Amino acid sequence: MDRPVSGNLHTFFRPRSIVLVGATDKSAWSQLIHGNFGAMGYEGQVWLVNKRGTPAHGRAAVTSCRDLPAVPDIAYIFVPTDAVREALEDVTEAGIRHALILSSGYAETGADGTEKQAGLIAYARDKGVTVLGPNSLGFINYADHIPVSPFPVGKDYLKGHLAIVSQSGATTNVIANFAQQQGIGLSYAIATGNEADLDTARVIDYLAGDEATRVIAVFAETIKDPAAFRVAARKAAAAGKPLIVLKVGRTELASQLAQAHTGSVTGDDRIFDAVCAQDNIIRVTSIEELVVTAGVLVHTGPIEGGVAIISISGGACEIIADTAETAGLALPPFADETRAALQAVIADYGAIFNPLDVTGAAVRDPALFQRILTILAADPAIGLTACVYDMPRDGGDFVDRTALTCIGAGLAASKTPGIMINQAIRPVGAFSQKLMAELGIAAVTGGLDLAVRAFAAAQRWSERRIRQGERDAGILRQPHISAARPASEYETLAYLQAKGAPVILVRRAPTADEAVEAWRAIGGPVVLKIASSAIQHKSDIGGVRLNLDGEIAIRDAFAAIMAAARAAYPDAAIDGCLVAPMRPGGIELFVGTAQSAWGPVIAAGLGGVWIELLADTSLRLLPIDQAEARAMLDELRARRILDGYRGAPAADLAAVADAICKIGDAALALGPDLVTLEVNPLLARSDGVEALDALAVWSDG
Amino acid sequence: MDRPVSGNLHTFFRPRSIVLVGATDKSAWSQLIHGNFGAMGYEGQVWLVNKRGTPAHGRAAVTSCRDLPAVPDIAYIFVPTDAVREALEDVTEAGIRHALILSSGYAETGADGTEKQAGLIAYARDKGVTVLGPNSLGFINYADHIPVSPFPVGKDYLKGHLAIVSQSGATTNVIANFAQQQGIGLSYAIATGNEADLDTARVIDYLAGDEATRVIAVFAETIKDPAAFRVAARKAAAAGKPLIVLKVGRTELASQLAQAHTGSVTGDDRIFDAVCAQDNIIRVTSIEELVVTAGVLVHTGPIEGGVAIISISGGACEIIADTAETAGLALPPFADETRAALQAVIADYGAIFNPLDVTGAAVRDPALFQRILTILAADPAIGLTACVYDMPRDGGDFVDRTALTCIGAGLAASKTPGIMINQAIRPVGAFSQKLMAELGIAAVTGGLDLAVRAFAAAQRWSERRIRQGERDAGILRQPHISAARPASEYETLAYLQAKGAPVILVRRAPTADEAVEAWRAIGGPVVLKIASSAIQHKSDIGGVRLNLDGEIAIRDAFAAIMAAARAAYPDAAIDGCLVAPMRPGGIELFVGTAQSAWGPVIAAGLGGVWIELLADTSLRLLPIDQAEARAMLDELRARRILDGYRGAPAADLAAVADAICKIGDAALALGPDLVTLEVNPLLARSDGVEALDALAVWSDG
Secondary structure, eight states: OOOOOOOOOHHHHSOSEEEEETOOTTOHHHHHHHHHHHHHTOOSEEEEEOTTOOOBTTBOOBSOGGGSSSOOSEEEEOSOHHHHHHHHHHHHHTTOOEEEEOOOOSGGGOHHHHHHHHHHHHHHHHTTOEEEOSSOOOEEETTTTEEESSSOOOSOOOEEEEEEEESSHHHHHHHHHHHHHTTOOEEEEEEOTTOSSSOHHHHHHHHHTOTTOSEEEEEESOOSOHHHHHHHHHHHHHTTOOEEEEEOOSSHHHHHHHHHHHSOOOOOHHHHHHHHHHHTEEEESSHHHHHHHHHHHHHHOSOOSEEEEEESOHHHHHHHHHHHHHHTOOOOOOOHHHHHHHHHHSTTOOOOOSSEEOTTHHHHOTHHHHHHHHHHHTSTTEEEEEEEOOOOOTTTOOOOHHHHHHHHHHHTSSSSOEEEEESSOOOOOHHHHHHHHHHTOOOEEEOHHHHHHHHHHHHHHHHHHHHHHHHHHHHTOOOOOOOOOOOSHHHHHHHHHHTTOOBOOOEEESSHHHHHHHHHHHTSOEEEEEOOTTOOOTGGGTOEEEEEOSHHHHHHHHHHHHHHHHHHOTTSOOOOEEEEEOOOSSEEEEEEEEOOTTSOEEEEEESTHHHHTTOOEEEEESOOOHHHHHHHHHHOGGGGGGGOOTTOOOOOHHHHHHHHHHHHHHHHHTOTTEEEEEEEEEEEETTEEEEOOEEEEETTO | OOOOOOOOOHHHHSOSEEEEETOOTTOHHHHHHHHHHHHHTOOSEEEEEOTTOOOBTTBOOBSOGGGSSSOOSEEEEOSOHHHHHHHHHHHHHTTOOEEEEOOOOSGGGOHHHHHHHHHHHHHHHHTTOEEEOSSOOOEEETTTTEEESSSOOOSOOOEEEEEEEESSHHHHHHHHHHHHHTTOOEEEEEEOTTOSSSOHHHHHHHHHTOTTOSEEEEEESOOSOHHHHHHHHHHHHHTTOOEEEEEOOSSHHHHHHHHHHHSOOOOOHHHHHHHHHHHTEEEESSHHHHHHHHHHHHHHOSOOSEEEEEESOHHHHHHHHHHHHHHTOOOOOOOHHHHHHHHHHSTTOOOOOSSEEOTTHHHHOTHHHHHHHHHHHTSTTEEEEEEEOOOOOTTTOOOOHHHHHHHHHHHTSSSSOEEEEESSOOOOOHHHHHHHHHHTOOOEEEOHHHHHHHHHHHHHHHHHHHHHHHHHHHHTOOOOOOOOOOOSHHHHHHHHHHTTOOBOOOEEESSHHHHHHHHHHHTSOEEEEEOOTTOOOTGGGTOEEEEEOSHHHHHHHHHHHHHHHHHHOTTSOOOOEEEEEOOOSSEEEEEEEEOOTTSOEEEEEESTHHHHTTOOEEEEESOOOHHHHHHHHHHOTTGGGGGOOTTOOOOOHHHHHHHHHHHHHHHHHTOTTEEEEEEEEEEEETTEEEEOOEEEEETTO
């Protein structure tokens, strides 16, 4: 792809001067965009351009960007669609290097629009102009109070460390408003629109290096450039910045809608799940979850350990316990010293649980909040303390300043981060924020359900971050492309073996005599299989005979297989049979690779009913390492079968994981013409693992 | 149980006069409770009682309820725990028939407290006094503005049709506040506390008959009286009032916490799921879901059909589509006439989906909202229309009165209910409600995630309501208790057959000669099984031989089984063997009954890995009818196997469902001494179903 190397978007997202192309008092868009400069207190230069040079918004205007007193850092173009090309040419000729296009009528409208968009961007790229849009509602840089967007910002916006990136303009606004409603400060809100040039990946890449941004929240309909997205995601992770994504298109209907909405094709959703697992992306399913999870992580950063939660409400503790189990939040039991310290503070406790019901005692003696939270923060297994207590809002809420002060002090008692939880979700507006500042409460989240799920996501992200750091070097290695081009089962097994994968010893027997000889060499019951790269479904045509022992049995089977194969495929080239030892027992797995928009992927699962009825497979992008292969096995619903089932011995999991890795590497090395490399079955036993059958399919085969 | 028959709680929850026992200016509780009368404008009589007759809250007080000028309808007791008994005696002797006890220190504190509580309630019952509590934060009757609770109500409370019932006092308040924040009016909020006398079931029963209440939302830690709860749930359903329950104790930790909190034992959670399925209870997992679902149902009532949703945001439509699939919400495609009508209104539409992206066109021409919603409401498959559009709040939100008026008119266009959806959850406060009233918008819910899940729950409830109405008569029948007491496999199979269940023909063969004779009568391969009620795990001791044909084979097998059984159980009474025909093929199911706190339950599932590894069973309380048995099969993850798998023929589902019903009825008829009746396997084939083996276990067996 002819992607321009304008790596640094610093000037784009921090312009010191802006020209509005299409500015007019008649347009609501123009009014909103211009009005934001005053509302936010933008300190840079603003110039206006329109066709007739008519003054607008109380300012003079010129008819061309070339007539401006200086070259602006960015042009925001919102002329009618038919006039966009001309406007962009004027912008370009004026020497402007960054353009934001609000005008719509492009890829989101169908084939004609897609073509028009392609022409526009080809021109911009040719001239070295970086474009956001078209169909983009722009961006707001809260950190530097620079609004280049019609979204109403208002005067009381909260500046902070959360950056929002969204392909849908309306949704950008909804997410930003909800974050502000929840008292979460923003660094950026960026609507990427049709992403004809700049896309979500490029913006994430920029934000990963942006000082004001600690957490990146993304709403995505499609990922235009999967490879760049993965690199950007890893860059964010390496910078310690959680990337949280609400990606639609989980269902067929949503995919169709996305196509209609911004001309996006959403792609295979299960592969995106694999990307999230591998690149430590937090995937969420609602706007509320996106924002609440981001808000928690802005405050906590990586969480080193379990979470301790206290409440004066037994009901809240029970809801937390249930939700924690569903969400996978670790609420570790407290250490003995912690329990002893708690008992010293509150003598009449019976059982001590996490979450801890501090009962009405803490209402009568609010100092207990501080003492208990301080004790919990010191527990070696605890990486985050949380206290359930509703943050008062304006308009009638009772304000217990003593209790809130004690809670604030307790949550800030040690280096372990602490956060307050509202029982049901509620706004954290100016009144609440003022109280928080006065009483020393650094952060509040909620309600119980969203908070617990956010903690669980933050905990998983923190754990994966450590693992990822250890593994990135290995995972990002590029395979050496092999010249091999295995076609038949025999060749494919031999290729896998050469690549270090465990493979059963298979002998070629062009004749019955050679089959008998092979059986003698093996010295026990064998399998005979038709050897022909033209015949893929061997069993279906009677091309496989199991458990053969003795010369007569071998000869009979050989003759029967040949006859069956010739009957089914009269014209196929047949190389006789393959002879392999019988392998009784063991667990049959399936391992297969495929190409995708995200690159080659590998799937693994147990055979039979597990794959066929439950679609119980685990998916990853290649390459993977052994730890990732182990994680794949751990995700399977049939996982317990590998530990031994109904008295069967357990599989050697390390050997299975290693075999999956080796198969993946072997597939990668075959390059992009390989459609699929399938090992089915991969037989796992307690003493090792073997590929019993393998198949390679080529795109030009 | 010695439950008093004070069926009608009308006076309890609508008292015309109230005495506060323990009233004092020194107590915050007392101040809060008394303050609510003024705040809410309680119109009845209020009297105060305390030990010394000290005036409080600006009122006179007396030392005994007997000194009051009249007998109050209810006494609210909040004296110290040690003084409660004496206070209750005074209340009783004054002729008061209803007492509410706030004081704590009872069952929630352990064994001593439980005993104290039992004594208190025994006394009250003996005297015919109905008690709510102890450890109850009382109730607020919003419909008649009667507060008997320390919860701060305020002056601006919203009266409406949602009743809240909660065992946890703090949680009652959280739920009520969240409902009010969401603009949902209340009829009642009732904190049932320890439920020593009045319990959740009795309160639901009362609310099912309460005119002001349309929807009942419950937070429950335990169900004290399962049978009464089921009757109350069915009464609510029959009255057309949805019952929505947030029941904690889904996990072991939550169960332990509930025990510590209100002395509750939460019981087997899967059985409660079965109760919800059978009695049409909507089960939710968060406070937000409880309230939002209730709010939707207050407005819509039963929904007759699918839901149609429109939005000007493509992003919102995609989120809705994804969430609908996960939540199981039916968004039916529109009828041809609907599509034609839509196309006439908005000619440039490409594809028409549900949810419908009405794009910016509706922003430019808000009349489109009304036209489109009116068209959708007329679609025969649509039972609810919804429009995504944020309801403005006080403080800066832009108010597009034209658009909102058009949306209101469109949502109210026909008899099909209509509702507006906020994109992210936000308060619906006084400002929003005033706008709604002015512009004709009847109801608003949100955000997208909660709204879609609420619609799905409302839709399921509405569908089940129709089914339930048709079936209740049959389901509530009581079985005739049989005198039978089958013990051995032979007896149990014979008993099942007598009860109409399909059972394989099994012959008794005390001797080898008789076994041979049985084989001859069967005329093909048979199974021989040891016949002894002392031996349950027959296969484990070599007590089963399969696929026997020919006299010699029968005699050999008979001898071998006898020898094996005598070796394993030297002292057991052995009745020879059972002889049954071999049944090749088919699908093996497991059906078993058990006793529980909720009464006898039945479980069904496929055998083998499905039960052992996936715990893939479906559970119901007995009795069930065939439709319920079919629903059980449909819930199984292995469901598709019954349709035929890998070329196997499909099972006769009607026959399987009938067999499950008959086994359930047969178990019920054996009465409460039966521990379990197990049929394993129940063999399902395309041409019928048969119990191949059965076992009855007795509590005194």
